[in-house]
Amino acid sequence: MDLQNVLVETIGSMRTVKALAAEDEVRKKVESKFRLSTFVQMKSWKIGIISGSIGTVLQTLSGVTVLYAGAGFIIGEKLTVGELMAFSAVYALVTNAALGLIGIWDEFQGLRIALERLDDVFETEREEVDPTGLTALPKLRGTIEFERVSFRYDSDGKNVLQNISFELAPGQTIAVVGRSGSGKSTLVNLLLKLYEPSSGSVRVDGHDLKRVQAATLRKQIGVVQQEAGLFSGTIRENIAYQIPDASMDEVMAASMLAGAHEFIMTFPNGYDTQVGERGASLSGGQRQRIAIARALIGNPRILIFDEATSALDNESEKTIQRNMSTILQDRTTLIIAHRLSTIRHADRILVLDQGVIAESGTHEQLMAAKGLYHMLVSQPLE
Incomplete structure (x- = not known):
């Protein structure tokens, strides 16, 4: 995979990279590709010099040919010496100008595209x-605490979340449900410090996230998103993406817990199987189980499932559900889901509606209340 493809893949998966706090690993990968690209460019430059020399020789030969032919015309009195000299001068000017323009145009186009891309990077505000x-x-x-949290994307825009307050003790599981656009995934982004509240505070173990280094937070949170966000490389490299020096035993333990080990071992190369760009060689369910294994390998104290089972087929989901009690054990877990099998065993369920908490309670309590939650689980959730 060349440097450009690595950069495109990295930028396209930036949310996943940031959520995994894998910036350092990605930087090393990009630097390695850059060194290789530089070597290739130098080699290309040398070839260019050689080809340029050949071009010069050919240009000289063509000039000699013109002079030779012109000499014949002069001898045959079909051309005067002055006319030949004038033609040769014009020929040289036109040839040099044409070659120069072609080179300049190619360089200009490459420079323009590079400057546009570079400008996009420089215009991006630094996170910290x-x-x-x-x-x-x-x-x-x-411990997770949301205290009177409101959030809007623009300073003069409408609040996406309004006055959200809840608390999670270590080891508890909370599920968040609601219609599409109700603000569920925004909660995840706030907890990962991908966004900061417009007002209120988000605290982890009593630390206000506004005053916390993002990387030290994200390295201790396991995240599984709706899009698996796999990277080019092997299955093992993807599972150990956040912890590149993880042992094979750790990789296998995480994949077994995620229900991925069995299908991985059906591949001829097992954990060394190449997944392709964005995991293109795998099915949606396989990609998602690898993403779950990736979230578990660091044994995080906080786990986030953001529509993590939405891409799983029934068999894959059953495998995950069988292991769910072990996966959630001793972890504080935030689950955003639309499948009843995923949310019904949560210690508490929050029902979001238009950015506010409309209902809160256990599955049984909310079903008995026959409110919004009852309506949502009685039909497919969006």
């Missing part, structure tokens, strides 16, 4: 201007 002034989180216990 001075991370050294922020707190590095110690090992987490898993």
Whole structure:
């Protein structure tokens, strides 16, 4: 995979990279590709010099040919010496100009595209201007607190979330349900510090996330998104993406817990199987189970499932559900889902409607209340 493809893949999966706090690993990968690309470019430059020399020789030969033919015309009195000299001068000017214009145009087009892409990068606001002034989180216990949190994308826009408050003790599981656009995934982005609240505070183990280094938070949170977000490379590399030096035993333990080990071992190369760009060689369910294994390999204290089972077929989901109690054990878990089998055993369920908490309780309590939750689970959730 060349440098350009690596950059395109990385930028296209930036949310996954940031959620995994894998910026350092990606940077090393890009630097490695850059060094290789530089070597190839230098080799190409040398070839260009050689080909340029050949072009010069050919140009010289063509000039000699013109002079030779012209000499014949002069001897045959079909051309004067002055006319031949004038023709040769014009020929040389036109040839040099044409070759120069072609080279300049190619360089200009490449420069223009490069500058446009570079401008996009420079215009992107840095996530943390001075991370050294922020707190590095110690090992987490898993307490999560949202206190009167509101969020809007634009300063003069409408609140996507309004006055959200809830608390999760270590080891508890909370599920969030609601219609599409109700603000469910925004909660995840706030907890990962991908966004910051417009007002209120999000705290983990009592630490306000506004004052916390994002990387030290994300490295201790396992995230499974609706889109698996796999990268080119082997299955093992993808599972160990956040922890590249993870042992094979750790990789296999995580994949077994995620229900991925069995299908991985059906491949001739097992864990060394190439997944292709964005995991194109795998099915949706296979990609998602690898993403779940990737989230579990670091044994995180906080786990987030953001529509994680939506791409699973029934058999894959049954495998995950069988292991769910083990997966959730001793972890604080936030589940955003639309499948009843995924949410009904949560310690608490929050029902979001137009950015506010409309209902809160256990599955049994909310079903008995016959409110919005009852209506949503009585039909497919969006």
